[in-house]
Amino acid sequence: MVEFKNLTVTYNQGLENQKVALEEVNMKILEGQFITIVGPNGAGKSTLLKVILGEVKPTEGLYMIDGKVMNNMKPHKLACFIGRVYQDPNTGIFPALTIAENLIIASKKGGRSMKFSKVKEEAISLLANLGLGLETRLKTKAGELSGGQKQSLAMVMAILSRPRLLLLDEHTAALDPVSAQKVMELTQRINREYDVTIVMITHNMEFANAYGERLLRLIDGRVAQDGVRDLKTKAVAALC
Numbered sequence: 001m002v003e004f005k006n007l008t009v010t011y012n013q014g015l016e017n018q019k020v021a022l023e024e025v026n027m028k029i030l031e032g033q034f035i036t037i038v039g040p041n042g043a044g045k046s047t048l049l050k051v052i053l054g055e056v057k058p059t060e061g062l063y064m065i066d067g068k069v070m071n072n073m074k075p076h077k078l079a080c081f082i083g084r085v086y087q088d089p090n091t092g093i094f095p096a097l098t099i100a101e102n103l104i105i106a107s108k109k110g111g112r113s114m115k116f117s118k119v120k121e122e123a124i125s126l127l128a129n130l131g132l133g134l135e136t137r138l139k140t141k142a143g144e145l146s147g148g149q150k151q152s153l154a155m156v157m158a159i160l161s162r163p164r165l166l167l168l169d170e171h172t173a174a175l176d177p178v179s180a181q182k183v184m185e186l187t188q189r190i191n192r193e194y195d196v197t198i199v200m201i202t203h204n205m206e207f208a209n210a211y212g213e214r215l216l217r218l219i220d221g222r223v224a225q226d227g228v229r230d231l232k233t234k235a236v237a238a239l240c
């Protein structure tokens with residue numbers, strides 16, 4: 001689906017404060033994969049997600065989707081097939097609106113124009129199936145939910161528009177350990193049961209070792225490890 005060929009991103013190119021954030025990254029994100037990205041601060045993890053979102057343009061190399069070059073594609077054109085959830089539980093939701101209103105807004109993303117009754121039906125069945133207990137609280141203001149519930153709602157909102165790709169940038173980092181664990185279980189279910197391809201950045205090595213079928217380690221903008229996981233032994237076998 002997504003492919004990078006010799007992708008290099010240099011911020012402030014030609015200036016004194018020039019910084020190479022990604023250097024000759026080659027990888028393919030396959031349909032349905034759950035990829036975990038790890039690496040120290042400044043390794044280039046968020047930059048990689050920003051390239052996928054079209055927010056940062058490659059300086060060299062290619063960013064492709066389904067074989068088509070996306071190097072200069074505008075973010076709003078890419079947004080229709082990408083969902084995202086970030087670290088702060090308040091950025092993925094509209095806290096002043098009810099859960100129902102949040103879901104309606106989310107369902108319109110990607111140009112979908114569903115009727116209110118249809119949105120409600122689909123969202124309720126999605127929420128009920130995920131077992132979060134939010135389906136009975138549709139009139140509750142999203143801002144009144146706990147951090148873990150807000151992130152869970154943000155994830156449901158992100159998949160309601162049926163994105164092909166879900167980008168998660170440290171989406172459990174602001175949560176307590178119990179909520180973080182629940183959100184990780186939800187993440188796995190979304191990948192497996194709703195067949196959404198997931199790219200997740202985490203600094204939590206426990207989660208990095210337990211979740212995702214592929215582990216990508218970035219160091220200084222380069223791919224230091226790219227391996228597929230044996231789901232039984234959790235061992236990661238090198239792809240490159």
Ligand SMILES: Nc1ncnc2c1ncn2[C@@H]1O[C@H](COP(=O)(O)OP(=O)(O)OP(=O)(O)O)[C@@H](O)[C@H]1O
Pocket residue numbers: 011012019020021039040041042043044045046047048
């Ligand atoms: N807009 C920018 N302008 C200049 N340099 C930037 C910009 N954004 C990121 N950088 C630099 O690029 C490098 C990679 O940053 P990036 O945010 O991608 O790393 P990261 O792996 O996500 O780090 P962290 O784990 O701390 O979030 C860092 O050295 C950072 O300072």
